[in-house]
Amino acid sequence: EADIYQTPRYLVIGTGKKITLECSQTMGHDKMYWYQQDPGMELHLIHYSYGVNSTEKGDLSSESTVSRIRTEHFPLTLESARPSHTSQYLCASNGGPNQPQHFGDGTRLSIL
Amino acid sequence: RKEVEQDPGPFNVPEGATVAFNCTYSNSASQSFFWYRQDCRKEPKLLMSVYSSGNEDGRFTAQLNRASQYISLLIRDSKLSDSATYLCVVNGRRGSGNTGKLIFGQGTTLQVKP
Numbered sequence: 001e002a003d004i005y006q007t008p009r010y011l012v013i014g015t016g017k018k019i020t021l022e023c024s025q026t027m028g029h030d031k032m033y034w035y036q037q038d039p040g041m042e043l044h045l046i047h048y049s050y051g052v053n054s055t056e057k058g059d060l061s062s063e064s065t066v067s068r069i070r071t072e073h074f075p076l077t078l079e080s081a082r083p084s085h086t087s088q089y090l091c092a093s094n095g096g097p098n099q100p101q102h103f104g105d106g107t108r109l110s111i112l
Numbered sequence: 113r114k115e116v117e118q119d120p121g122p123f124n125v126p127e128g129a130t131v132a133f134n135c136t137y138s139n140s141a142s143q144s145f146f147w148y149r150q151d152c153r154k155e156p157k158l159l160m161s162v163y164s165s166g167n168e169d170g171r172f173t174a175q176l177n178r179a180s181q182y183i184s185l186l187i188r189d190s191k192l193s194d195s196a197t198y199l200c201v202v203n204g205r206r207g208s209g210n211t212g213k214l215i216f217g218q219g220t221t222l223q224v225k226p
Contacts (some may be wrong), residue, residue: 033213039153042218043199090155094214097203098144101214104153 005025006091006104009081013081014112021076021107023062023091032074033101034058035090049074081111114140116217118200122140124223131189133220134199136182145176147185150219156199159185190224197221 004025013019025032034047035058045058049068063085064078074093078085088108092101118135125131137145145162160167162174162183173186183200200217 043156043216045213048213088153097213099143100146100148100158100161100201103157106155108153 004091004093004102004104006089006107008107009105010108010110012110012112015080016083017081019078019081019109021089021091023074023076023104024072025074025093025102025104026072026073027095027102029093030071031094031096032068033092034064034076035092036060036062037088037090037106039088046080047076056070070095081109083111085109086111091102114218115139115204116200116202117214117218118220120218120220122221122223124225125190126225127190128179129224130186130188131222132139132187133185133200133222134182135184135196135217135220136180137200137202137215138181139204140178140181140204142202142204143158144203144214145174145183146201146214147172147183148201148216150197150199152196156216159198187222190222192224192226195222195224 007022028106030051032049035043037043044060046062049055088106090106091104093102115138147159148156149159150156162176166175171188174186197219199219201209204215
């Protein structure tokens, strides 16, 4: 099993709150990714990083931001949560562009 | 046109059936190909890599046709536990600073019935 962890698994919170979703991996992977996925729908890449201090926006526009201060840690932040942010957020990592990605268990976010 | 295209299904098959999924990709320079499995409300998990010569893992066979730019997954003797969404994954374009992200298809849903 891949060693990539996401917390929390579930979060139900009110509108306007600041939220940080945590993602950590112990495999020493340089490349990390955040995806957003609604139930029954496809994965959408929202952020990725190819190493420390490197972050890029993905294919789907997102109001969230990310940081990569340490190799193993890639948190995602929503400054002011809205109901439209309700979704599942999946973190992944891999060791190179030709390597498969390993996913965390995901965070299921619900904004009331 | 999407970079990776799959028939979303659903494919409804009886137990014991053989089922095949196809996937087409647009980037002829892609070098890495994978099939992932995703159960309902779970994260995607790597099912198998796809090699040029084709490869088999138990009841699962993956094949790559570079000339036609498609990948296939064959499942023999379907089990109830095979019910899931199967995602075709290809590494993306290079150039313009893009170092080759993995591109996920929208997935094909399989439902195996008793």
